[in-house]
Amino acid sequence: MRYLEIANNEKPARFLILKSIPIETLDLELEELIKIHDKLLSRINFESYSLEDISFVEPNLLDLKIKIAEEYYRNCCFCEHRCYINREKERGFCRIKESYYATEFLHYGEEKILIPSHTIFFCGCNFKCVFCQNWDISQVYFNPKIKNRCLKYDEKKMAKIIEFRRVLSKNVNFVGGEPTPHLLSILKTLKYTNVNIPVVWNSNMYLTLEALNLLDGVVDLYLTDFKFGNNECAERLSKIRNYFDIVSRNHSLLDVDVIVRHLVMPNHLYCCTERIFKFLSKFDFYVNVMFQYRPEYLAIYYKDINRTLTYEEMREALELAEKYKLKLI
Template structure:
């Protein structure tokens, strides 16, 4: 955050790739990608330890980042960026759960002062579209309604936004929404045109596909995932998502191997026993405590469909109580988790 380390995407640009990568089929391209991932990991480690400087390495004509961009572009023709796995051809204008074709919509961008303290001021970019259908969404205007408010940006335009945010004092670039996942292709390509050293944050619902995780782990510096539910029944009923626990826990384990993490858990009324407590227990047993902070959030309020139809969603039609929050705090303390309160 303080320019003391190189952002990973800059290192990915220095990993040489074969320049015939566009001629390969997708399976061959993934094999090249996976081989380059190992090369990247070695270079990243050497740079982090001070054993080598990036300036001492060559800047190849074709890079690991180029390969990632090409794979992401091809994924659009049968989209599996998230685990909804809609397989629609977004290049031809088809839309799946996220309601986006290939174009990326930026609803707003600014220095966010309300994020976790170590991240502030955070250069936050809000994207249109989301892979969830949360009935209580506070950003439903940009995540679930179509057409989305905002402007269409291409990769160069997105790089320009990031450069502007960094140049005016942002400590990082915070990709959020909605959810950034449907915009993976534009975000990756924007890094080709971004030359300033700025950490990249992936602020998401963590419902990315395994393929998308492979594309992201070599360019994302800090993960800022939501962990909303433990109960799959709750996830399907309130966010329209299947296999939530399996997907999110898998992605959390992958993420923590490739960067630091702040997990956000939004405490919801009447979901302490079914969701909050087992989530904290899982984190304590499965993730290294020296690399994870849990942000226990009390900002839930009945919005969107819950506000319109409170009888339909009666158990979450109120704010969380102080007693409910106290139960969650005590559990985090009992488990020895490093947690914050927002």
């Protein structure tokens, strides 16, 4: 995995490579900026770069990504809700304007190859999962009674924290809630981050193609959360439309290291778990089959998920993973 080479300081992180690629000007219309972005990105051979090749310039390709993200932020199309609102003035489906975060720390509970992982938990989410285990920071953090749990996000300060924690951390892990609505803040954070560290995008993957294009060349490892094997379960339990169509599309486009997490839920082995495993069998992804589901938040009102898993369901899930020859991690 190239991710491990970056973690061990044998290869440069992708975002550092972007900071070494010059841009003539940022003073152009959005359409022209996107053309320049796509042309330059298509020419980069990330594998050919060594740490000795990195020499920062300004403006650079990461600056160009930030400029494009600023335009999208004022007509938001980061996720597939496509609210197209100016988030400097309004709140869309995710209810997020400026970025807040709940906590950041060295996480030792992630997959083995990730720990210790410098995990940054953003507040807010573009899903409304009725079973959310972090509902206080993802769903209602903007409530005055809850908001004191969240801190205003400062890109320059967080960059300094990332650099400080890199002494021990293997990566910086952007999560939530959900990181997608905070894409602009994350890109700005990396602008101020000057240490070599792999970027982990820990996401529900309900991104637009525009957002994926901005992440191309930034993310070193996708840590994805594949919840549902069909659109109907997703709409009923997470209030999301066209879930499987969009999330499967996005997984099909990933060309860097990927770890897929699937949280097995009671009574959803064959409508969700098996369909996801069948889809994932087409790819060379690592898969983490997770059994820690417990009914949280509003799950008590949904009979099918108002309990923990049985041992029989866990056994069947592992048998399905074996059936589809998944690379378990």
